[in-house]
Amino acid sequence: MLGGGKSERRITLAEVASLAQVSSTTASLVLNNREAGIPAVTKDRVTAAAAELGYRANASARALRRRRTESIALITDAIATTPYAGEIILGAQEYAWSHEHLLYIVDSNGSAEVELAAVEAMLDRQIEGLLFAAMHTRRIALPAPASAVPTVLINCFLDPDEATAVEVLPNDRAGEDTATSLLINAGHTRIALINGDTGTYAWIERRRGFLDALHRHGLQPDETLIREGNWLPDGAYQLTMQLFAEPDPPTALVCANDRSAYGAYDALRSLGLRIPKDVSVVGYDDQEISRFARPALTTMALPHYELGRRGCELLFSGQRMSPTRELIDCPSRIRDSVAPPSITASAASTRNT
Amino acid sequence: MLGGGKSERRITLAEVASLAQVSSTTASLVLNNREAGIPAVTKDRVTAAAAELGYRANASARALRRRRTESIALITDAIATTPYAGEIILGAQEYAWSHEHLLYIVDSNGSAEVELAAVEAMLDRQIEGLLFAAMHTRRIALPAPASAVPTVLINCFLDPDEATAVEVLPNDRAGEDTATSLLINAGHTRIALINGDTGTYAWIERRRGFLDALHRHGLQPDETLIREGNWLPDGAYQLTMQLFAEPDPPTALVCANDRSAYGAYDALRSLGLRIPKDVSVVGYDDQEISRFARPALTTMALPHYELGRRGCELLFSGQRMSPTRELIDCPSRIRDSVAPPSITASAASTRNT
DNA sequence: ACCTTTCACTAAATCGTTTGAGTAACCAGA
DNA sequence: TCTGGTTACTCAAACGATTTAGTGAAAGGT
Structure with missing residues (x-):
């Protein structure tokens, strides 16, 4: 063969x-x-x-003698399913290449078994460092053999108890703060949060960022305006319908991800409400959907490229790798889904707050 | 470091x-x-x-002596920008792994320079075979050193003159035939094609498939119903508005990709036409957008996983690699955007055809 | 004239594995 | 007893680079 x-x-x-x-x-x-x-x-x-x-x-002969292979590996839980997250790989690869290192990429497809085999295959090939990347920010466990080489976690993190690694994560908290502030600065005071599933990093941090923004601008959070869906359009559709079926609805929606915003769009449309004239919406993630939606969705981009690049940079800096967590800011993508509240809506909201 | x-x-x-x-x-x-x-x-x-x-x-020592590394490389023009195309990589990787080979992945990011450097770096590491993959089906040129090892092209092809490689491509022609037939079998006879940019593989083959279906069902193609956009929602939006501003509009749209279908959705919505009651729509590509659209879009999936898997399989089969082109079928994804033509529309269409 | 230093280069060891060739030990058969 | 054939190993030479430790010649200093 x-x-x-x-x-x-x-x-x-x-x-x-x-x-x-x-x-x-x-x-x-x-x-x-x-x-x-x-x-x-x-x-x-x-x-x-x-x-x-x-x-x-001959790289094998060279590596044998030099005991250095000038190569590192990135193990990711998926490159397929998530649209832009592949940028992590690109960022890591470009940094590695520009420092004369080759980056081996393995897609574990979420399987711990494959992941372990991958780490071992990589160690056999004498890699000098290891990057672990997750496509959605989440907690992971390191396969034991990984401790043989320096390791950096990109867009993922260890259990805080055994947090012995360098981690690079998106600053979702600051990001959602920024997103919410866009609405507040446009004049909104009655702002709902449509969040996703409970408990994930994004869920926690984006909720925090939302509350941060309200507090910083002296607004009281209204718990009835904080809802939890499923990160998917249909969940957000339901929540939006509910929110607007109640008295004193919000004038703006913070959707914790773009897919939810897309569901909210559908709901608002079916209620005959115009975006952003009647209701403003912001999303999070900057997925393709948000560029193509009408109106184009104002959202926060995840700094995937920078996560990959910076993660690789930290790996190379190779300082004795004291456990740290580094946060990377999420840039905003201002589009057409935010406007000042309409007179009637803001009058109503002022009256009731 | x-x-x-x-x-x-x-x-x-x-x-x-x-x-x-x-x-x-x-x-x-x-x-x-x-x-x-x-x-x-x-x-x-x-x-x-x-x-x-x-x-x-120690893999280096083993490779040095054995003169075999049990590894192959896949060079792709992008893993980041296209959502599901990463499946190509997954398919190739799983095949390679199941045959005890490691797959090196390099993202050339579309740069010929990086591509050349990648091929050389891979050859230095004594890879035994090379896969080239493109995220959008297109013509490519092989870097010269690639001829040193067996090579298979996945979702891309060489200039026909120098076609000296094994190629694996999606059968867009049969796919668009299938998609169009879905509409014809539902009873539609006035069907428009909203195609993308001229000249690409997808443009040519999907157009052919569309015409194939019409011919096979004994329908005369109406050139005025064949339009060219830009593969993007805005292009399709314009074309749809034009089509429905003219007398005797179609009762169904074949959009040559999902993004175009998404633009068509917006146009139909703004014209007050309901999908699929008033107008049926099919897309192509099975992007995320088509699952989330309302109504969910009937479309054709690109067999990315299978392209990767089969490409790798052909590489391993290693028969003296006679130049061939193999086509992989695109499975249909039946959702909610196709229905029989409404009485008035079909009456109108019968009257004018 | 003699010693030291610099220059320009080389022989040989080394990395860790695989593998071709060889060999002791044993037993069977003549 | 000797030959021939297994069985169960071992020795040492590769593989193709890098690197340590030199070497011979020329130049420079006194």
Whole structure:
């Protein structure tokens, strides 16, 4: 199996050296730019010979001797299912490449078994560091062998008790604060939060950020305006219908993710309410859906690329890896779904608050 | 940089052998299941020793001697931007893993320069085969060094002149035929095609499939109902508005991708037309948007997982790699956007055709 | 003229595994 | 007793780079 290819034997360093009429030591020195006292003439002879033969070093042999492979691995729980989260990989890869390291990528597809096998396969290949990435921010457990090399967690974290790793996470709290503030600054005071499933990182942090913004602007949070759905359009659809069936509905919705905002859009549309004229909406995640929705949805982007890049950077910085958690800000994407509250709505809301 | 980790030196085969009181040859034989005449007692001693010390073979040393690395590489033009296309990677990875091969993944991010560097880095690491994948079906050019190993193209193809590779592509033509037939079988006869940008594989094949279906069912294609947009919602929005501003509009829309269908949805909604009661719509691609749209969109899924899996399978089959193109069928996703034409519409359409 | 330093290079060891060749020990058969 | 054939191993040479420890010659200093 897999026998094909133009299998001319690969050129070795010895052949280059012999063509250049030097020892392989010298050839190695030249080709690795350890220029220590080698005259330009010789250097040129060697590089010319290498070029002529199309020489490329055998990475296995090099790694064997050097005990360094210049490569790291990223293990992700999925690259398929989540649209833009692949940016994590891109960010990590670009950082690694720009530092002359290769990044091995393995998709564990959420299976702990595959993950373990992946870590072992990677350690067999003498990787020098390990990145773990999750597509949705969540808690993970590290496979035991991972402790053999420096490890950084991207968009995921360990149980606080055994938090012995470097973690890079999106600052959802500050992000939802920003999103909520966009509505407050537009003049809204009756703002509902349509959150997702209980208990996840995003659920907790975005809720906090929402409350932070209210407090900072001196608004009392109204618990009846804080609802929990399922991160999906249908959940948010129901919640929106309920909110607007009650007296004194909000003038603005903070949807804790874009899919929920999309469900809210549908509900508002079916109620005959216009966005943003009658109700303003903000989302979170900056998924494709939010660019294409009408009106285009104002939302917060997850800094996936930067998470990947920074995670890799921390891995390389290789300081004795004291356990830390670093938060990366979520940039806002201002589009067309936020406007000042309409007169009637804001009058109503002022009256009742 | 990158110096950390619990860097206890790795256990070597020699240490295992010495603990088991055999030569490293014997240890190697046992651990690689080359059982040639080694009694069970000895075997057990070796495996026990290996387990006790936590031995794992050094892949570099093994590759150096064996001249085989049991690994292949997949070079993709993007994993980030396209939602579900990451399934290609998953399909390829799972096939490779199940055949004891590791799959290296590199995201060239569309850059030919990175692509070339990636191929070279991979060849340095002695990979045994190469997969090239594109996220949108398109023509590519192979970097020259790729010819050193067997190569398979997934969801992309070479210029027909130099078509010297094995290619695996989605059968867009049959897929659009199926999609169109769904509408015809529901009773529609006036069906418009909202296509994307001219000239791409998807554009050509989906158009063909659309016409195939009409012909097979004995319907005359009406050129005025075939339009070209830009694969995006706004283009499809305009085209839909135009189509329905003219006399004798269609009763069904074949949108050549889901994003276009999404634009068409918006247009139909703003015209007060209900889907599927007044107008039926089918899409293509089965993007997330189509599950969440109201009504949920009937569409064709791209067989990304299968493309990746099959591509890898062809690579492994390693038959002298005669240039071939293999097409993979696109499964349909029947949802709620297709219904029989309404009486008035179908009467009108019958009158004018 | 003699010693030291620098220059330009090389021989050989090394990384950890696999593998071709070889060998002791034992037994069967002549 | 000797030959031939298994069985159960072992020795040592690869694989292709990097690197340590030199070496011989020329240059420089006194």
